[in-house]
Amino acid sequence: MSVMGNTTPPPMAEGKLSRREWLLSDRPASRTQAKLGRAYVSWRRFAENRLALIGLIIILALVLVAIFADLLAPYSPTIGDLANARLLAPAWDHWLGTDDQGRDILSRLIYGSRLTLYVVVLVAVIAAPIGLLVGTVSGYAGGWVDAVLMRITDIFLAFPKLVLALALVAALGPGIENAVIAIAITSWPPYARIARAETMQVRNSDYISAVRLMGASPIRIVLRHIMPLCMSSLIVRVTLDMAGIILTAAGLGFLGLGAQPPLPEWGAMIASGRRFILDQWWVAAAPGVAILLVSLGFNLLGDGLRDALDPRSAGQ
């Protein structure tokens, strides 16, 4: 079974390799095989971690629920039966009960998953590249560029996240898009710090010097040689931050500054259930549990990714 490449080169039995052996081959025959093999090794390291797998399953479930919300939700998320179905306790008809507008809470949670994903993905897509760019440029250029960029980062870091988001939403007007912008603007500085620290570690290494000696421009070095090295720690950090992003979005929703009614945003749902929390606990509890589960999922996933992607534990 051990048809690994450390046997001498010529008598390699071509052909009948299992898929696993093909992926783990010591001498890949093409660029794709090399890439897939590397991905497979990372996946195996990730899959060894049970909790990380649970996290991944939670997040995949969230994505599937969001995609198939139309099929999964038994009722409309926005139109309820005010006459007959107000504040019903969980039962066979309404698995998670109904809220004060007679709307099915399960359906609202299912549609709310779209909003949660929307916020999380948009924030990640806006904040991570800004942080990566600022951090790598600042770390590689050094000197006054570094000083200016890092002082700007410090200014953003000095504000409490939720307060700055509140100020921005207050200025831009409430709504889920503005909440996304506000959260994105407040969450890039830590990414810039991480990217800068990683860049400083590698900027004087021989392999970056070697690329400079090839005549590569600084832009090329940053984009093609330094950024890929910062990616794994950044991905880990962003994944771990996802829980915080969801909580901030929910917090803004709770304060009435995020998604506006009748959008089934989880934070806003908790806010509206607050009034009945003693008598009809399920109205606030259901979205609360949903936020808890998804945050937990992202945290577990992030921990698993850290173990799988961390370049230091992966060896050179």
Place this chain on the structure above:
Amino acid sequence: MMIEAASTPALSVRDLEVTYDQFRALKGVSLDIAPRESFGLVGESGSGKSTLLRAVAGLAPVSGGAITIDGKQLGRRRDKAFYRRVQMVFQDPYGSLHPRHTVDRLLREPLDIHGVGDGESRINRALDEVGLGSGFRFRYPHQLSGGQRQRVAIARALIVEPSILLLDEPTSALDASVQAEVLNLLEQIRRDRALTFVMVSHDLAVVTHMCDRLMVMQDGAEVEQLTSAELAERRITKDYTINLLRASEGFTRRQSA
């Protein structure tokens, strides 16, 4: 062309000074290296030999003096033409290859930067030249041994077809048997391609074997310049060089016993 090349040195350094913050790492070093010559730089750790090499490559902060390649003085910023003419092999093969790039990508990068076409065949040829088959082409550095990595580093330096190769202790991180292989490979390449070598080493045996002439350095300055023949016949005047030679002999004797 040949006559002119013989008269102007391939690499000429005049009163070169390098200062890191307050520390003067090079204190006015001068040397001339003829085309196709193999020149050695020897000295103990911290003598400035690697710094001299890095200064020529543009990797150290030059604070004074001049560097001339084929009669043309280099400015503060090196241009692309310079990097096609001068290439370098680093000391530590474990640190000089990007950990996330396959051998293929490592060798393709210089071709992309210089806009050289015909990449496929050049990469295969470069791998063949350093004695690695195309079977190594899509491996990552962590799948290679130290000697194989150093061969990849040599292939990467040679792929843009430079005329001057700077070697910063290219074998000191390798074990003895691999060392000899890599040195023979370098010797072979120098003959085939008519390259000019500048080689840093603390190992006098390696330098006498590889180089025509050498400069002994101490404390950021020149002690003396010798030919290999002079070193072999012990025609040395400076105490420092005698001590260095004695130290390296003591080392080899103990090793062979």
